[in-house]
Amino acid sequence: xxxxxxxxxxxxxxxxEAVGFWPPAPGWxxxxxxxxxxxxxxxxxxxxxxxxxxxxxxxxxxxxxxxxALSDQSQGKNATEVDILKLNFVSDVNGVLRRVAMKNFRHExxxxxxxxxxxxxxxxxxxxxxxxxxxxxxxxxxRFAKHWEVDEQRLYQMAHQxxxxxxxxxxxxxxxxxxASAATPVSDHA
Numbered sequence: 653x654x655x656x657x658x659x660x661x662x663x664x665x666x667x668x669e670a671v672g673f674w675p676p677a678p679g680w681x682x683x684x685x686x687x688x689x690x691x692x693x694x695x696x697x698x699x700x701x702x703x704x705x706x707x708x709x710x711x712x713x714x715x716x717x718x719x720x721a722l723s724d725q726s727q728g729k730n731a732t733e734v735d736i737l738k739l740n741f742v743s744d745v746n747g748v749l750r751r752v753a754m755k756n757f758r759h760e761x762x763x764x765x766x767x768x769x770x771x772x773x774x775x776x777x778x779x780x781x782x783x784x785x786x787x788x789x790x791x792x793x794x795r796f797a798k799h800w801e802v803d804e805q806r807l808y809q810m811a812h813q814x815x816x817x818x819x820x821x822x823x824x825x826x827x828x829x830x831x832a833s834a835a836t837p838v839s840d841h842a
Contacts, residue, residue, distance in 0.1 A: 701823050708819035711752050712812060718744040719808050738802045745811050746791055749774065756818050767792045779817030782810035 676684075722741040726734050753762055753773070762773050771788045774780045783791075787807055 704819050704823050707755060708815065711748060711815050711819075714748045714751075715745065715808065715811055715815065718748065719804060722804055738804070741804060742790055742802055742807070745807055749791075749811055749814065752815050752818060753777070756822065774814060777818065778814040778821075780810065780814050782806065782813055 718741055721744070722737055726737050729737065750763075757777060760773075762770070765773055771783070771792050774783060774791075784806075786801075787803075787810060790802055790807070
């Protein structure tokens, strides 16, 4: 018989290898994909808001050009020439408002709107709080007149406010309320 101790034939205890960083556990993969999805969503939203801000600032610059052109060209002109410049200003402001509407309300048929229907569209789809009856009549009938008493600054401010409200409604849409009649038309199109 062998007198050797059977325990001496056993191999020494081997420590397991250290747990590596790769591959991560399934929970880390899930967390990674959730973070990636949130990041993609945030970047897309930021880019869309940036584009809307850029479009808004472009429309405001166009509006500024209309007012600057009126003030620059009306210096030293007689009353008839100033009236023509004011009519051009009204037409230019109306054009800027229509372009903003075409950009933001593509699915609506407003291109053929004129007169009271155009004014109703402006009041329904944006903040036209500064649009009083005299300005509304000027915007709706301005191209058919030979003379208008236009408060250029007030018309400019109204158009600026309307443009800002249309783009702001798309950037930060209102939360839908439980009361359907309380929802503003602007939030329906945002």
